[in-house]
Amino acid sequence: MKKLAAKKLRQKFNHYRDKQEYTPGILLLRQWLITYPDEKDALSMLGELLDKRGQENKDKIDLKESEAIYDRLIKKYPKYNGGYFGKIRFLIRRKDKRAFTLAKKYIGISNDKAYNMYIGHCYRNFGDLKNAEKFYLLAYKHIKGHYGSDYALATLYNEKGNKAKAKLYAEWGIKKWQKMPIRYRKSSLTKKNYQGAS
DSSP: OHHHHHHHHHHHHHHHHHTTOHHHHHHHHHHHHHHOTTOHHHHHHHHHHHHHHHHHHTOHHHHHHHHHHHHHHHHHOTTOHHHHHHHHHHHHHTTOTHHHHHHHHHHHHHOOGGGHHHHHHHHHHTTOHHHHHHHHHHHHTTOTTSHHHHHHHHHHHHHHTOHHHHHHHHHHHHHHHHHSOHHHHHOHHHHHHHHHHO
């Protein structure tokens, strides 16, 4: 029963995130967490929506709560990727170099080489495109079935002026994206990204 309800919760979260309707999503997650206060997936989703709303409204209270949720997840569930994923994204958006340390720490704990993608994002945000490319390619080997690494490489090569490589990775990414579950293809964010990359 709880598993089915959690699946529906994730669908509603995806809807609110994709439509950028953060407040109703936050309210829904807060209600869920009254019954299941330590549900890590729900906490991670709440952290993400608070972060997005906080950025949109420049609301320091939302941003502070979002960061506290990620810190709590990392402390309580050290092998769960949701806390790390959220906190790394949070730090990258703020050009905070602690993102490097956290991404490397999670790779060490989990042995999940796909997290090299976040080290690549860190380098890219600090203008080091050479190392960004290196870490994107390291991640690419471990997430070949997902379009995310293709998109990262396509946009990176476009930024570097290598149009041929940018086009190649964009085409590969679009093929993978079309095979993803329908929610990915309906996502306004993904559509916007791929329209720009092709």
